[in-house]
Every structure is written in C-alpha cells, then in structure tokens.
Amino acid sequence: MDVIIRPDAAAAAELTARLIADALRARPDLVLGLATGRTMAPVYDRLAAWHRSEGLDFSRCRTFNLDEYIGLPAGHPQSFRHTMETQLFRRVNLRPEHAHLPDGSAEDLRGAARDYEAEVARAGGIDLQLLGIGSTGHIGFNEPLSALRSRTREKALAPATRRQNAAAFGGDPDQVPSRAITMGVGTILEARRIVLLATGEAKAEILARAVEGPITAMISATALQLHPACTVIADEAAAARLTGQEHYRWQFEHEPEWAPYREESR
Numbered sequence: 001m002d003v004i005i006r007p008d009a010a011a012a013a014e015l016t017a018r019l020i021a022d023a024l025r026a027r028p029d030l031v032l033g034l035a036t037g038r039t040m041a042p043v044y045d046r047l048a049a050w051h052r053s054e055g056l057d058f059s060r061c062r063t064f065n066l067d068e069y070i071g072l073p074a075g076h077p078q079s080f081r082h083t084m085e086t087q088l089f090r091r092v093n094l095r096p097e098h099a100h101l102p103d104g105s106a107e108d109l110r111g112a113a114r115d116y117e118a119e120v121a122r123a124g125g126i127d128l129q130l131l132g133i134g135s136t137g138h139i140g141f142n143e144p145l146s147a148l149r150s151r152t153r154e155k156a157l158a159p160a161t162r163r164q165n166a167a168a169f170g171g172d173p174d175q176v177p178s179r180a181i182t183m184g185v186g187t188i189l190e191a192r193r194i195v196l197l198a199t200g201e202a203k204a205e206i207l208a209r210a211v212e213g214p215i216t217a218m219i220s221a222t223a224l225q226l227h228p229a230c231t232v233i234a235d236e237a238a239a240a241r242l243t244g245q246e247h248y249r250w251q252f253e254h255e256p257e258w259a260p261y262r263e264e265s266r
C-alpha cells in the first residue's frame with residue numbers, strides 16, 4: 001500500500017483524477033470501478049473538465065459502480081444511478097450501455113447481485129477501482145462484519161452510515177434507505193489496482209485504523225492491506241492521525257513511480 005498526503009482536499013481529488021485519466025489514456029478500454037459520495041464529486045468535476053478541455057476519451061471505457069440503494073424508485077434524485085448521471089456520465093462521452101450499477105430496484109436482488117458479478121467478469125474484471133471510506137470503515141457498503149471474502153449482495157446499512165448520508169435526504173437519517181446492494185470486499189480486492197480517496201478531518205480516525213490498524217472484518221477497509229496495488233490518497237486533515245506520515249511523505253518524494261506526479265502537485 002502507498003499513502004500519499006496532499007495539502008488539501010482539492011489537491012487530493014486532483015491527484016486521484018490524474019491517476020484515473022492517465023490509466024484511461026494508457027488503456028482506452030479501461031474497466032473502471034466507481035464510487036459515489038461527497039468525496040468523489042470534485043474528482044468527477046476534474047474528469048469532466050478534462051473531457052471538455054483536452055478531449056479525455058471515455059468512448060471505450062466501461063464503468064462499474066460499487067453500490068446502489070435498495071428501494072428508491074428509478075430516477076430518484078438520491079439514487080446512485082442518478083448521482084452518477086449528473087456528476088459524471090452525462091458530462092463525458094461514456095456510452096450509456098457501458099455504465100453499470102447494481103440494480104437496487106430488482107425484485108430478485110440475489111439474482112441481480114449474481115448478474116452483476118457475472119457482468120464484471122465478462123468485462124474482464126476491474127482494472128482500476130476508486131474507493132471512498134465511510135465513517136464505519138466501510139468500502140462500498142460493506143458494513144462491520146462483512147466477510148473479507150464477500151461478494152456482491154444485499155446489505156443492511158449501519159446506523160452511522162445512515163447518519164453520514166442523511167444530508168442528501170433532508171438531514172433525516174430515517175429517510176436514508178436501510179439496505180443497499182454492494183460489491184463485496186472479495187469483489188473489490190480482485191480489482192487490479194485500487195485508489196482510495198479520503199478527505200476531511202471526519203475521516204482521520206477511521207483512515208488511521210484502516211491503514212495502520214490490524215486487519216478485521218469490523219473495518220472492511222483494513223482488507224486493503226492485503227491488496228498488492230493499493231494507493232491511499234488523503235488530504236492533511238484526513239491524514240492527521242496516521243503515525244507513519246514521515247515515511248509516506250518520503251516514499252512519495254523518492255519512489256520513481258510517483259515522479260510524474262510530484263512536480264505538478266506541489
């Protein structure tokens with residue numbers, strides 16, 4: 001795992017977007033795993049801006065989102081499908097049939113979960129998976145005690161997650177759907193490369209436990225320590241509780257892999 005600390009949330013989102021854009025340029029038929037949430041909005045803004053200004057090309061890219069709420073009618077403004085349409089899909093030249101999310105309105109949710117796994121496999125697996133981290137330490141909606149080998153399935157949201165996401169539902173946690181369909185931890189770990197973005201002081205404590213704490217199903221993000229190609233990008237506020245900051249900063253300054261990203265990100 002690499003940890004990269006950027007001065008503020010804008011710089012952290014910019015670097016995340018650059019890693020995605022560079023992967024897409026290197027491989028135009030990239031299979032890209034996406035996340036929703038407040039952390040991701042500035043990443044999608046950057047990608048949309050580069051599509052406009054530099055012609056960043058999504059025409060061959062296929063995307064798979066991590067999760068979707070269960071029980072929201074199609075087109076509901078807080079559905080992750082709708083959020084992705086407005087934040088990214090309609091702003092770039094991604095083909096609608098290439099944009100996949102789990103089907104949270106399916107009658108047969110088990111079948112929908114199975115189909116989603118099969119669709120990812122048919123696409124050849126995920127090349128680059130973008131992740132946020134929730135206050136419970138979830139990735140996707142893999143709440144505490146999600147099996148570290150879990151696959152796409154239905155999952156109950158933790159009360160803390162419903163509070164975290166309440167702002168989008170008029171501030172009322174009870175309005176946040178109580179269940180979601182989410183890729184499993186095992187599904188996520190199969191991505192060839194993972195980039196997790198965390199910003200803001202509210203994420204500091206859980207990020208430190210995820211990156212530096214023992215691996216535990218209580219915090220699904222700790223499973224990322226097992227992944228051979230995982231990069232965590234944090235702003236100063238989210239990185240504040242990491243004990244290894246000096247080492248992470250040294251690595252970013254010295255590892256040849258990061259050279260192209262050092263100068264411009266100063």
Ligand code: F6R
Pocket residue numbers: 034035036037038039040066067131132133134135138139140141
């Ligand atoms: C969203 C998702 C979640 C979020 C996490 C952080 O698709 O899978 O794991 O990434 O809850 O959300 P924000 O960015 O709103 O703090």
